[in-house]
Amino acid sequence: MNKILIVSLGSSKQALSCGYMTPQLRENNPHSEIHLLVLKENLDRVKMLKHITKIHSIDSAKLNQIKKGSVFSDGFALDSMYEDLEEVLATEWSQVINQNHNTLSTLITSALQTESRVGVSLTPSGTTLLSNDWAINLNSVNTQAARKPIETNIINNHLFGAPWFNEGEAIKISEQYSVLAGQNFTRIRNMRAGESKIVGISLSQGYDGTYLETEALTEIVGTLKESSEYIPILLMDPRELNQKTIVNELNALYNNELISINVDFTAFPAISTHLDIIISPATDYLLAADLQGTIALELRNTDAFKNDPLVTNEGSRVIFYTESKTISSEIIYAVNEIYSTELPLDTTNGGALVYACVKDEYGYFFSQIKGEISLQAELNYHLSRSFFFHILGYPENQALLNNIKEMCTKDEIHEFVTLTRSELTGVVKILLATLRSIKTMRNTSDGLNSFLAYYDQLLAYGNQDNLIGHLIRFTEGQIENIHDSDAKKNLELIEKSLFDLKSNIQKITETCGILIGDLSVEKTSSMQK
Amino acid sequence: MEERISQYQLVKSKSGLTVPLINDIYLHSMYSPTKEAEGFAKLHEEALKRKRNVIILGLGFGYHIEEVAKTLNKFHQDYRIIVIEPNEKLFHDFIEKRQFEDKRIMPLFTNDSESLFLREDFIEFLLTSPAILKHDTSFMLNQKFFTSFLQYRASTSLSQLRRFSKHIGNFISESEEGELTEYIEDVKRKKNFEPKDFLTIAFDELTSI
Numbered sequence: 001m002n003k004i005l006i007v008s009l010g011s012s013k014q015a016l017s018c019g020y021m022t023p024q025l026r027e028n029n030p031h032s033e034i035h036l037l038v039l040k041e042n043l044d045r046v047k048m049l050k051h052i053t054k055i056h057s058i059d060s061a062k063l064n065q066i067k068k069g070s071v072f073s074d075g076f077a078l079d080s081m082y083e084d085l086e087e088v089l090a091t092e093w094s095q096v097i098n099q100n101h102n103t104l105s106t107l108i109t110s111a112l113q114t115e116s117r118v119g120v121s122l123t124p125s126g127t128t129l130l131s132n133d134w135a136i137n138l139n140s141v142n143t144q145a146a147r148k149p150i151e152t153n154i155i156n157n158h159l160f161g162a163p164w165f166n167e168g169e170a171i172k173i174s175e176q177y178s179v180l181a182g183q184n185f186t187r188i189r190n191m192r193a194g195e196s197k198i199v200g201i202s203l204s205q206g207y208d209g210t211y212l213e214t215e216a217l218t219e220i221v222g223t224l225k226e227s228s229e230y231i232p233i234l235l236m237d238p239r240e241l242n243q244k245t246i247v248n249e250l251n252a253l254y255n256n257e258l259i260s261i262n263v264d265f266t267a268f269p270a271i272s273t274h275l276d277i278i279i280s281p282a283t284d285y286l287l288a289a290d291l292q293g294t295i296a297l298e299l300r301n302t303d304a305f306k307n308d309p310l311v312t313n314e315g316s317r318v319i320f321y322t323e324s325k326t327i328s329s330e331i332i333y334a335v336n337e338i339y340s341t342e343l344p345l346d347t348t349n350g351g352a353l354v355y356a357c358v359k360d361e362y363g364y365f366f367s368q369i370k371g372e373i374s375l376q377a378e379l380n381y382h383l384s385r386s387f388f389f390h391i392l393g394y395p396e397n398q399a400l401l402n403n404i405k406e407m408c409t410k411d412e413i414h415e416f417v418t419l420t421r422s423e424l425t426g427v428v429k430i431l432l433a434t435l436r437s438i439k440t441m442r443n444t445s446d447g448l449n450s451f452l453a454y455y456d457q458l459l460a461y462g463n464q465d466n467l468i469g470h471l472i473r474f475t476e477g478q479i480e481n482i483h484d485s486d487a488k489k490n491l492e493l494i495e496k497s498l499f500d501l502k503s504n505i506q507k508i509t510e511t512c513g514i515l516i517g518d519l520s521v522e523k524t525s526s527m528q529k
Numbered sequence: 530m531e532e533r534i535s536q537y538q539l540v541k542s543k544s545g546l547t548v549p550l551i552n553d554i555y556l557h558s559m560y561s562p563t564k565e566a567e568g569f570a571k572l573h574e575e576a577l578k579r580k581r582n583v584i585i586l587g588l589g590f591g592y593h594i595e596e597v598a599k600t601l602n603k604f605h606q607d608y609r610i611i612v613i614e615p616n617e618k619l620f621h622d623f624i625e626k627r628q629f630e631d632k633r634i635m636p637l638f639t640n641d642s643e644s645l646f647l648r649e650d651f652i653e654f655l656l657t658s659p660a661i662l663k664h665d666t667s668f669m670l671n672q673k674f675f676t677s678f679l680q681y682r683a684s685t686s687l688s689q690l691r692r693f694s695k696h697i698g699n700f701i702s703e704s705e706e707g708e709l710t711e712y713i714e715d716v717k718r719k720k721n722f723e724p725k726d727f728l729t730i731a732f733d734e735l736t737s738i
Contacts (some may be wrong), residue, residue, distance in 0.1 A: 065656055067736040073683040074709050076652050081732055082696035089699075107731035111724040124722050382679050425670075430617030 002094040003033035005112070007105045009044075009058065012284050012291075013207060013310070014100040015042040019049045019170035019291045020153045020312070022098065024162040027053040037088055037108070038235045044265060045284055048172050060083045088112065097160055101138065118159045123483060125321070133392055133474075134158040140477025141388070141470045144462075147305040147377070149384035149470060153312060154363040156390070164363030170291040177270035180462045185274040188231060188259060197276040197339060200223055200289075203243040206281025210301050212327070214246060219328035219346075220279070221250060221258065227275075229341050234260035235285065277338070279331055282310050290316070297334050299327070302353070309366060314359040318366060319352050325348030333370070362389045362397070375408065379416045383511065384467045388474075390505055401514050417512045423461070423468050424505060424512075430458045431502060438495050467508065475501045537618055539626075547590055547626065549619055556589040556666045563592055570596035573662050581605035582659035586675050587667020588614035588636055591627055598631050609633050611654055614667070615640040615674045642678035647693060685709050685731065700729045 004025065008015045015038045025034055033053040038046050040057040047055060058081065066077040082089075089112065098109040098119030110122040118131045120139060130136045138155045142148045154164040188462065201220065205211040212220070224232040234250070236243040247260045263271060265284065272278065272289040279297045280286040286296055287310050296316045298309055309318040317334050321327050329345040331354040336343055353371035357364055365385055368378055382404070387396040404413065434454040440447035462472035475497055482493045538550040542559045549556045558565035570577070570593070577583065577600045585594055596611055601608035608670075610633060614620045619636040629636070637645070645651050668675050683693075685708050691697055705712055713733045716726050 022621075058735065062656065063732075063735050067653075069655075070682045071646060071655065073646065073654060073690060073693035075684060075690035075692070075697060076649070077736060078690070078700055079694050081695050081735065082699050085728075104731055104734045107727045107734060109723075111727035111731065113724075122722065122727060125720065126722050261598060 002029065003091055004095045004097065005035045005037060005088065005091075005093045005114075006033050006097045007037045007109050008099040009037065009039055010100040010102045011110060011207075012042045012045045013282075015039070016045045016049075016157075016284055016287050016291070017153060017452060018046065018099055021097070021156055021160070021162075021218045022049055022051040023170055024157055024165050028160070028162055032094065035088075040084075048266065048269060048288075050169055050172050056084070056088050056277050095160070096511070099156060102209065127483065128480070129475065131159065131365075133478070135391065136477040136481060137388060137474060140473045140480075142281060144473060145384075145467070145470060146312070146465050147381050148308065149381065149388045151312075151363065151365070153214060158183050167293070171269045171288060173269045173273065174266065175269045178273075181267075181270040185271075188233070192228065192231065194228065196229055196231045198274060199230050199335070200230050200235050200275040200278040200280075202278065202280035202283065202285060203246055204237050204240065204281065204283050204285065206283050206286075206299065208211065208282060208307065209508075210281040210299050212279075212281075212299070213324050214249065216324060216328040216331075217246070218250060218253065220331055221254075223328070223332055223343050223345070224335075225254060225258070227341070227343055229339065229343075230335070232258070234258060235261055235271075235278075235280075236262050237285070238264055250342050277335070281315075282307070286310050295338070297331060299331075305366075309355070309357075311357050312364050313357060314364070316357040317369075318355045318357070320354075320371075321350065321352035323351050327352070327518055330354065330370075356524040362394055375412050376416055376419070379404065379408070379412075380466050384470050387467060387504075387508065387511070388470070390458060390507070391474075396495055401511065404515060405517075413515050417516045420466075420468065420508065420512055423464070423466075424509060427461050427468060427472070428502075428505060430454055430461075431498065432507070434458050435495065435498055435502070438498070442491065471501065471508070472502055475504075539622060546592070549590055549618070549622075551619070551670055554666055554670055556587075556664075556670075562590070563596075566592035566596040569593040569664070570600045573597070573660070574600060576660040576662070577601055578604050580658070580660040582654065582657045583608070583609040583610045584654075584659050584661045585610060585612045585664060586661065586678070587664030587671070588612050588616075588620060588623055589664050589667055590623060591629060593664055594629070594634060595631070596627075598634055607633075609654065609659075610635065611651070611659075612636040613645070613675075613678065614638055615671045641672060642674060642681055645678070646681060646683065662699055687712060700725055700732065 004017050006021065008018050018036060022034060035054045035056060036046060036052050036183065037056045040059040041061060043055065043057050063077050063080055066072040066080060073184060082331050091113065093112060093114040095116040095118060096109050096112050098105050098113045101120045106120050109117055119135050120161055121129050123129050130139055130192055134155050137150060138152065142152065147196065153402055154310060157164050189196065203212065224230040234247055236247060236301045251258045261271060263285065267286055268285055269292060272292055272294050275294055277288045277295045277297065278286065281299045286298060289296060290313060293313055295313055296311045298311045298316065298318045300318060300320045302320045302322050311318060315338060319330055321330060326347055327350065329347045330350040332343050332345040333348060335341065336355060340362060351371065354369055356369045357365040358367050382400060386400045390396050435456050437447055437451040441451055459472060459476055462469050478497045479494050484490045484493060536552050539547050540550050542548050542562050544561050546562045548559060548562060577597065579673055581601060583597060583601065585597065594610060598610060612634065614636060617638055620636065663675065687701060687705055687707060687709060690709060701712060713729060716729050719726060
């Protein structure tokens with residue numbers, strides 16, 4: 001029996017995100033066992049994931065307690081770790097997938113018995129080995145991009161050869177909770193004549209510290225409650241005692257008529273299937289709701305895309321805001337927009353940046369729909385995304401190019417193209433010099449210093465946070481991933497990577513030509529054939 | 530380490546209960562050992578409210594331990610008590626004549642404090658952060674032993690770790706010597722890694738969190 005192991009020894013968010021992989025992994029491997037290795041503190045999160053044959057865990061809290069206690073021998077800590085991992089170490093895995101790519105997961109992945117390590121691992125000489133170009137993209141491009149061209153979830157699926165697909169059932173729902181939730185929500189819906197949307201509002205604090213302050217909560221709850229179209233439900237985390245106080249204060253304003261639910265994480269899936277929309281900072285609960293296909297308004301502070309948004313479903317929104325006074329208006333605005341209602345709000349311009357989650361044939365992406373827009377940044381994001389999907393094996397996104405030509409003014413496109421072309425000129429010059437220096441190295445014993453100097457100059461373009469910078473970093477990642485022990489073969493592979501870079505630069509140049517009207521989309525396709 | 534015992538007797542208190550007399554010291558009150566034991570439990574009531582697991586230093590003849598168990602039973606659904614006694618004769622006399630009915634009380638004889646820290650079950654118990662109560666008269670009679678127990682510090686040398694670990698061979702070769710932290714740093718500097726080396730570095734990574 002084939003056994004596949006997913007290693008996710010990081011945060012609860014990362015562990016729970018394995019739910020985006022497991023349906024596709026199961027579909028591709030219907031007869032294999034799928035195991036999961038997590039930290040023990042995340043067990044309660046992942047035990048609700050479907051398609052998992054067995055969950056293994058490392059009790060890091062216990063290990064630390066032993067290690068830090070001066071009366072405890074470190075020998076016990078070593079034993080504790082080994083006993084947690086005994087079965088995992090003894091098993092010959094058909095595939096080990098490093099899901100979260102942190103140091104710990106990478107070390108454990110590298111220590112296991114398997115012929116196939118997916119993602120990041122370490123070679124016996126201690127160098128990093130990336131299993132495919134998707135892993136290179138994750139490790140070299142995404143880690144330094146302010147806004148990732150391709151979302152981590154999508155890349156994780158492609159690590160084991162599966163496209164993005166989140167319509168599979170990822171989460172188990174307890175029958176007992178399901179029956180109870182069904183009864184309760186039927187009663188809630190029957191409170192109103194006609195069909196009302198049930199809006200879940202989370203009182204919890206997100207991973208980034210974001211939370212809805214009482215004033216904003218009061219405005220949101222009040223507006224929804226007074227409408228005929230919506231029923232607000234407050235979602236409380238039973239571990240957070242202060243939330244009960246907040247709910248009591250709110251209830252005092254509404255004659256104790258507010259509906260609030262104390263949501264244990266195990267029971268939450270049964271509840272979120274009945275929510276039409278959930279309003280929440282980025283928390284494990286929001287992630288679980290997203291895994292079930294629930295539309296969400298994800299609330300974030302304005303470190304913008306520094307951390308991946310959680311939402312992946314078409315129609316969800318991500319709201320980045322600094323001004324807590326206007327967040328209630330931003331949320332109501334978003335709700336109005338999604339459901340075509342006209343709830344009253346104080347302002348239509350609260351200053352937040354709002355992105356819509358959009359599905360396409362490549363997966364999903366985020367498109368800015370409100371707030372001050374940097375068109376160059378948006379163009380950079382969309383074109384980088386399209387470009388990387390293409391070089392990673394997908395068809396060219398011709399629809400995107402047509403869309404850009406339609407939606408943007410000539411001046412806006414011209415500005416982007418001019419800047420890109422000028423940077424490309426510099427890159428091409430250095431690239432050609434680098435390729436020439438490789439030829440010199442081959443024909444004479446000199447040339448190494450020259451090659452290194454040009455190569456360093458080329459890599460410096462990778463510091464830019466734009467399409468060209470991403471491409472240079474991707475190429476650098478490919479070259480760093482060359483592990484051939486034969487020096488001559490190594491050089492050939494480096495040269496090939498640089499020629500691929502040249503070819504990719506040519507693609508960018510053609511794209512610029514299409515955008516500016518020098519080339520038509522059809523002409524480019526025929527050139528490529 | 531055995532303290533010098535020159536006198537050992539079991540005598541009867543005024544209330545008819547057995548009281549050990551060791552080196553001229555009565556381990557319990559000669560008037561009412563049970564009343565004294567109630568006082569002992571009351572004195573430690575706050576700690577017993579907070580903690581459901583307790584280590585008691587000194588067996589005596591068990592009266593104070595039974596009162597502690599009664600108090601724990603008031604506050605907790607479940608509890609455990611480990612009693613440490615270094616006097617072998619006293620330990621065996623108690624087991625022979627009295628025994629604890631409460632199965633949640635575990636008396637342990639040892640006169641080598643380090644041997645306790647070799648026991649996996651004792652370590653697991655310590656990890657629950659139990660309260661530690663000392664029976665004063667027992668402590669006085671065995672001060673050296675109990676002090677060495679309370680001041681025990683585990684060694685970090687690899688040779689000592691091997692005494693405590695069943696699985697150390699999966700991380701560290703038999704031939705390695707020195708301190709664990711130095712060994713881990715040496716592993717990180719290696720040019721060629723085996724799977725056990727990745728495991729060792731992962732251990733360091735896990736315990737640096």
